[in-house]
Amino acid sequence: MTGHVTVVRSRWRRVRRWIRLQRFSVQDRIVHALDHGHRHGVDIMRAYGLHPGQFYPVMLRLERGRMVVGAWDETVTPHRRAYRLNWITQAYAYWRQIDPGYRELSAVVSEGDA
Numbered sequence: 001m002t003g004h005v006t007v008v009r010s011r012w013r014r015v016r017r018w019i020r021l022q023r024f025s026v027q028d029r030i031v032h033a034l035d036h037g038h039r040h041g042v043d044i045m046r047a048y049g050l051h052p053g054q055f056y057p058v059m060l061r062l063e064r065g066r067m068v069v070g071a072w073d074e075t076v077t078p079h080r081r082a083y084r085l086n087w088i089t090q091a092y093a094y095w096r097q098i099d100p101g102y103r104e105l106s107a108v109v110s111e112g113d114a
Contacts, residue, residue: 026050026058031085034068035093039082059083067092 024032033044045055062068067089073082085093 026054027062030055030058030062030068031089031093034083034085035090039084040073040076040080041083042080044083062089 029048029050030044033048038044038047041055041059044050045052059068059070063070063083067086068083069086070081070083073080
């Protein structure tokens with residue numbers, strides 16, 4: 001019975017975290033992820049509770065707007081697209097760290113790492 005309770009608690013934590021993440025825009029979550037060391041789209045989607053249909057259109061818009069720089073990473077198999085912030089978006093991310101909502105996003109994401 002203890003194993004069942006643990007599974008239910010674990011699922012509830014993930015659902016609660018996902019609900020809290022939905023308060024933030026997809027763009028804010030992507031910028032936050034890139035600012036905190038995530039590079040590949042798959043890693044960002046897993047860590048921030050995004051689906052490909054949410055992630056890739058926004059990432060394409062950020063890349064076309066030159067807020068994000070993308071290049072193919074051939075050091076991993078299969079090859080993945082690696083992203084990084086340009087200097088303007090890094091300044092935006094730094095400015096957003098002052099915002100209490102952005103700090104809350106950091107708390108929600110670090111809660112999932114625990």
